[in-house]
Amino acid sequence: MAAGGAQAGGWTLATAIQQADRFIEELGLPQEGKPGGYGKEYQFPDDFTKLTSVELGRWQSRMEKLWSYGLQELGKEDSELQEIDKIYELKVGLRMAEEHGKSQGRMIKDILRAVAIKSDPDLEALTQTLVARRLRVRRLDVQVKIYQSHLVRLSREQSRREAEARIV
Numbered sequence: 001m002a003a004g005g006a007q008a009g010g011w012t013l014a015t016a017i018q019q020a021d022r023f024i025e026e027l028g029l030p031q032e033g034k035p036g037g038y039g040k041e042y043q044f045p046d047d048f049t050k051l052t053s054v055e056l057g058r059w060q061s062r063m064e065k066l067w068s069y070g071l072q073e074l075g076k077e078d079s080e081l082q083e084i085d086k087i088y089e090l091k092v093g094l095r096m097a098e099e100h101g102k103s104q105g106r107m108i109k110d111i112l113r114a115v116a117i118k119s120d121p122d123l124e125a126l127t128q129t130l131v132a133r134r135l136r137v138r139r140l141d142v143q144v145k146i147y148q149s150h151l152v153r154l155s156r157e158q159s160r161r162e163a164e165a166r167i168v
Contacts, residue, residue: 013083020079032072035065044150048157056161060154067147074140081133088130095120 024031045051045059095116100107107115117123 032069035069063147063151070144074144077137081137088126091123
């Protein structure tokens with residue numbers, strides 16, 4: 001079963017996500033749109049001293065947009081992952097109890113967990129979804145940290161220039 005369809009008694013994860021989206025909307029907090037015009041890659045400058053003040057400002061603006069949009073998306077992904085994980089753990093626990101009841105004797109918990117997952121195609125699919133979602137959150141978290149690091153480096157250059165201008 002796909003993560004969007006994970007359900008418990010008529011409740012679905014997709015419905016919960018929609019409710020969370022509506023909650024943010026009702027608070028009047030506009031969501032930042034996806035930054036455009038940047039392409040799939042960018043070449044971050046190696047030497048900031050060669051940038052004009054306008055170029056430095058553009059890079060700061062670009063990194064701020066990417067960082068804030070990345071944070072927004074990370075928040076969505078992470079909150080959805082947490083809910084998928086809760087559903088997953090509940091389903092695994094129930095399936096483990098079923099498998100334990102079928103077993104002759106004691107089984108190591110990790111083996112029982114693996115047997116429970118492997119014996120249920122929906123649970124196996126949910127396991128794959130969970131792994132993919134965890135990977136997405138980790139990669140998005142790293143990317144957001146890269147944007148933040150770039151922004152800090154640009155800010156330092158701007159501060160250096162301002163301090164230098166005061167000395168002259």
